[in-house]
Each structure stands twice: as C-alpha cells, then as structure tokens.
Amino acid sequence: MFQILLAxxxxxxxxxxxxxxxxxxxxxxxTVAEDGQKAMALLGSAAGGExxxxxxxxxxxINLPKYNGDAVLLHVRRQPALQGVPVIVLTSSPSxxxxxxxxxxxxTLYLQKSSDLRQLLDIGRIIEELLLDGSHSASGIAPGx
Numbered sequence: 208m209f210q211i212l213l214a215x216x217x218x219x220x221x222x223x224x225x226x227x228x229x230x231x232x233x234x235x236x237x238t239v240a241e242d243g244q245k246a247m248a249l250l251g252s253a254a255g256g257e258x259x260x261x262x263x264x265x266x267x268x269i270n271l272p273k274y275n276g277d278a279v280l281l282h283v284r285r286q287p288a289l290q291g292v293p294v295i296v297l298t299s300s301p302s303x304x305x306x307x308x309x310x311x312x313x314x315t316l317y318l319q320k321s322s323d324l325r326q327l328l329d330i331g332r333i334i335e336e337l338l339l340d341g342s343h344s345a346s347g348i349a350p351g352x
Contacts, residue, residue, distance in 0.1 A: 209235040209338050212262040214246040214279055216272055227331035233338065243274025247282050250289065262292060264338060269298040269305055277312060284313040293337055
C-alpha cells in the first residue's frame with residue numbers, strides 16, 4: 208500500500224485527488240495536511256530530528272496557509288531520509304516563474320490543476336505511473352514489502 212502525503216487546503220481538491228486515484232485503483236493511503244506547517248510537522252525535523260511520516264509520494268499545492276508549498280518542498284529536500292521521495296507540485300498557478308521555482312527546488316513534476324474532469328482524472332494515471340515505476344521510491348522497496 209502506497210503512502211501519500213497530500214498538502215492541500217481546499218476540501219474540493221482533496222476530494223478530486225482521492226477520486227483520481229480511486230478511478231485508477233491505486234492502492235494507497237492518503238494523509239492530508241491542510242497547511243504547510245502540518246505537512247512539515249508530519250515529515251519531521253530538518254534539523255536532524257526523526258522523520259515522522261515516510262511517504263512514497265508527496266503532493267503539494269503551492270498556495271498553502273502558514274508555509275507555502277515552496278517552503279515545504281525546501282524542507283523535504285533538506286532531509287536525507289526524504290531525498291528519493293518524488294514530490295509533485297499540483298497547483299492552480301499557471302505562472303512560469305512558479306513552475307521554474309518548484310523544479311529548481313527539486314520538484315519531480317509540476318502539474319496545473321484543471322477544471323476539466325478528464326484532465327483531473329489523468330492525474331491519477333500520472334501518479335500511478337510514478338509510483339509503480341519504483342525508481343523514485345525513497346527506499347526502493349515496493350509498498351507492502
């Protein structure tokens with residue numbers, strides 16, 4: 208079973224994300240952090256503390272309360288235990304500057320949210336492929352192993 212951290216403050220987007228993965232039958236547990244501070248708390252301390260939650264995938268919105276997605280991404284990339292975990296930035300921002308900043312900070316993918324249902328459900332396919340690839344897994348071990 209894949210463990211996914213979804214940092215998203217919009218309940219509607221959380222529901223759509225769950226449906227996208229459900230439509231692909233991706234075996235996963237989704238832990239939701241409604242703001243950047245909660246996401247960082249779940250992931251542990253960047254200052255040498257223990258890693259709290261060790262997900263197979265992190266999905267971040269850029270526009271999070273308390274700490275934005277870029278701050279969370281920087282926090283993740285500073286932790287050796289999370290270096291291999293893929294991070295998808297899933298946001299409504301079409302800004303090339305936001306895209307460039309996220310990729311420069313170490314995002315694996317930058318995806319723009321869409322109001323088109325087919326495009327939203329396609330996120331499930333993208334995530335399924337990323338998780339099943341296995342080369343991006345932090346531990347290199349398949350879920351449930």
